[in-house]
Amino acid sequence: MSATDAFDLEIRDESIRLGQLLKLANLAEDGIHAKELIAEGIVTLNGQVETRRGAQVRPGDVVCVEGECVKVASRA
Helix, strand or coil: HHHCCCCCEEEEECCCEHHHHHHHHHCCCCCCHHHHHHHHCCEEECCCCCCCCCCEECCCCCEECCCCCCEEEECC
């Protein structure tokens, strides 16, 4: 799955932390799993490997884990 095949995930705030997004999108089972995925370098944010669990993700950003991608959208 590529970024163009990403499914939309709405968030209610201006941004969300990467670790929280992974859990919300069911890309990680829990916070520990999210931390492990990020530490292993298999999480990308807008096509770049992201190693910060607290990285801010905003509407329009695309997060991918092992071929599954989520495009963040704003709940308006």
